[in-house]
Amino acid sequence: MGLRSAYASAHYWCSSRHTLGDRTVASTTNFRAMGAGGPILDVEHLTTEFRTTRGLLRAVDDVTFTLDRGETLGIVGESGSGKSVLVRSIMNILPRTASITGSVKFEGRDVGTLPKAEQRHFWGTQMAMVFQDPMTSLNPVKRVGHQITDPLKYHMKMNREESNARALELLRLVGIPEPERRLRQYPHELSGGMRQRIGIAIALACNPKLLIADEPTTALDVTVQKQILDLLKGLQRELHMAMILITHDLGVVAGRADRIAVMYGGRVAETADTRVLFRNMKHPYTEALLNSIPRIEHESHTRLHAISGRPPDMVNPPPGCRFAPRCLYAQESCTAELPPLLPSNEPGHRFACYFPPRPDRSGGVLMAGTGKAHLRDGDDVLLRVENLVVEFPAGRNRDVYAVSGVSFDVKAGETLGLVGESGCGKSTTGRAVMQLPHPTSGSVKFDGVEMTTLSSEDLRRTRTRMQMIFQDPISSLNPRRKVKDIVAEGLSIWGSTIGTFSKTRVNEVLDAVGLDPDIVADRRPHQFSGGQCQRICIARALVLD
Ligand code: SF4
Structure with a gap:
């Protein structure tokens, strides 16, 4: 029909x-x-x-x-x-x-x-x-x-x-x-x-x-x-x-929305018809969002461009323009008063910025992670996977090959992207590297140590140096625990061998993922958006260093 x-x-x-x-x-x-x-x-x-x-x-x-x-x-x-x-x-x-x-x-x-x-x-x-x-x-x-x-x-x-x-x-x-x-x-x-x-x-x-x-x-x-x-x-x-x-990705709405409203700090920073916005964006934050979309034709696509700093604390927002602490176009007057949403010279286009970017003016937004990946001296191979095979029993003496003969190297400081449709075996490959599950055959060497033959205890210890961030942040966080306890879990489990529980370390990693520890530490996962939950997952993965 x-x-x-x-x-x-x-x-x-x-x-x-x-x-x-x-x-x-x-x-x-x-x-x-x-x-x-x-x-x-x-x-x-x-x-x-x-x-x-x-x-x-x-x-x-x-x-x-x-x-x-x-x-x-x-x-x-x-x-x-x-x-x-x-x-x-x-x-x-x-x-x-x-x-x-x-x-x-x-x-x-x-x-x-x-x-x-x-x-x-x-x-x-x-x-x-x-x-x-x-x-x-x-x-x-x-x-x-x-x-x-x-x-x-x-x-x-x-x-x-x-x-x-x-x-x-x-x-x-x-x-x-x-x-x-x-x-x-x-x-x-x-x-x-x-x-x-x-x-x-x-x-x-x-x-x-x-x-x-x-x-x-x-x-x-x-x-x-x-x-x-x-x-x-x-x-x-x-x-x-x-x-x-609703999306955090300007690329998603390009070609699909008639009009776009860019929000920052609870307010509309810029709004326009989609074509006008992409042709003539006026707000530095919109510009930064666009720059954060990786482009395959640029050499720097090997690194994601993030906007440095973190969104404002909405209990105590900064004075004046809320984007000022992250904006390189900012001038003293930006912090005096909230910029109103004023019309540009194109119908339906409005933006809230006193000093919009112009082609003849340098400035921009503090971006993190620009440039090429920096590899460690000597470019040592940190992870070597050879002929990895993972089979699952499928009943009646049949096995299903989830991963078949996969080999790759990852150097320290390098990012490897595994891309493919659902069911192609990319998640199973990642899990098999962590020995979750144990591969059917093949070799996984992490920092020179063969993972597939380690005892359970040695494997647990090695996993403190390899962490996973799961696809679905909401279901991978315990809804009953506070953020500080979720992030500190690894530290408390390994407290006797790699250092006692450290509030400082938890604050450090929360800060590193763009969350203010004073604001988020005592809250629970349901009080956050999906994106913020994923930041918490990243902090949990990083806490053991
Ligand atoms: S130039 Fe000033 S008003 Fe415009 S976004 Fe930057 S800080 Fe805000």
């Missing part, structure tokens, strides 16, 4: 429910008609604050924008810039510690003033969200089919046959093969890309007019990322939904 026929069918379900006289849905119909013509979403002076032990944390600060029907807005910024809190404020799905001021109007109606029962119908039927991590956003103990049919029964009042038929239709819509079989499966039986397609199917189930995708591809392989982004864009065009696409 094509997209259009699926869409028509979705409308059929809505219409049939309306004629059955469901009161809530009927009021939604009036709501749709009332707003026709104007922007679908009108956000004005939105400010969101959280009560914390350190004081009020202003995560979103005076954000104003509108979104038209069928339009895609890309919201871009690094972790902690306020983009996820912004969309959760729009949907009004924040914890009780949050307070929201300003207004969010959807088709002319203020979402914040809707009665709770109506708000619940609003989520799903009017605006829906695709979350960052499909593994944690899906219920692990419920079959996929039930997770899709639940909102159909609740919001659209469908019976079992109707909701099952619609679920099948949705799975076909999002490109899932063998949909009948998938409906009976649990999330852990599906690949990451397939799980995210299920997340999209759930979001589209009740035919929303606004789809919010919050970093929908961060937890996925690069090839699957493109498929999911293209799928979202295709569905958005076909179903004529408005879409807000």
